[in-house]
Amino acid sequence: MDSAQTLTIRPAGTADLAPFFAYLDDHLRDNGADGTPLFQPVAPGQPRLPAGLRIAFIKGIDIAVGQPGWRRLWLAIAPGGDIAGHVDLRGRPEPAATHRAMLGMGVHRVWRRRGLGRRLLATAAGWARDDTDIGWIDLEVLSDNLPACELYVRAGFTTVARVADMLRIADASHDLSYMTFRLRQG
Template sequence: MAGEAIIRPAASDDLEAFFAYLNDHLRDNGSGATALFMPMPRAASRFGPERETAFRHAFASALGQPGWRRLWLAHDSDGAIRGHIDLRARPEGACTHRALLGMGVHRDARQQGLGGRLVAVAAAWAASEAVLDWIDLEVLSVNLPARQLYARCGFVQTGETADMFRIDGEALAYTFMSLALR
């Protein structure tokens, strides 16, 4: 299925379907054999209305403006969203040459190469933008599949903070990784 997925930049008309997909995706956060991938309690893993509003505002912001965000979606042949990747401005004002990455792959499309394809699309776009030199990401250290994917895509671990989060009674570390675009 991932080989058939078409990856394209999202439009504002895609956001409602994206938020529905994302909330379904977040149901997997730390459930069963899936590693905890978002730093939020398993029972409260949801992209709420306040986050949707902030996402919409960032999505509408121009590259280079504080808080900008870009999103790509992978759709299967039936039009269902199978994965996403987004790049966004770092919150620190002196970091306009860097972007933060976020991504996810639908449970039915994992382990099929879609994650690597999504990273390649976002990295190619970022490399084409004269203002971006780096892509950074933050990943829960227990999420070994994601860390391995990012390493295969050229990201290098730049640090780790032990006991960054305490979620559902568990102390969790955060791994920081970066990809140089130039």
């Protein structure tokens, strides 16, 4: 297997979104399947991403950082051109929280556990620190998604709350953890 160092991580543009959505539809097949914990708050077997999420990417990628609805996406590209992983940042819904961003990410099943998740996190955090005034990165993660929770804790995220029984998915109760990473003081 190739090392994750052979992958290129680059910002995504509008032309990348169609292949990105195909990759995400495939990624979603892992949700709660074959030993992968639930990572999306939908029942296992849901075949496609919600249309609203696609629209949020299509619109948000052209919205200036700090304006309502902004989003930025980075893709890890394998030597053959396939998408191996992604990370995205988006503005929070609260108008008074433009100094914070929300993070989402995933790594294709064949590339996991080779350091790509760590690289993707570092890419998004580096951009936010160097190219924006964003001071905090927040995320929500299902508390039983141990691979993701471990990745975030090891990257320096702090769990600020764990809400018991926040989600009921396919008749099972799940806690939701809220995590945050401070990029700068003030």
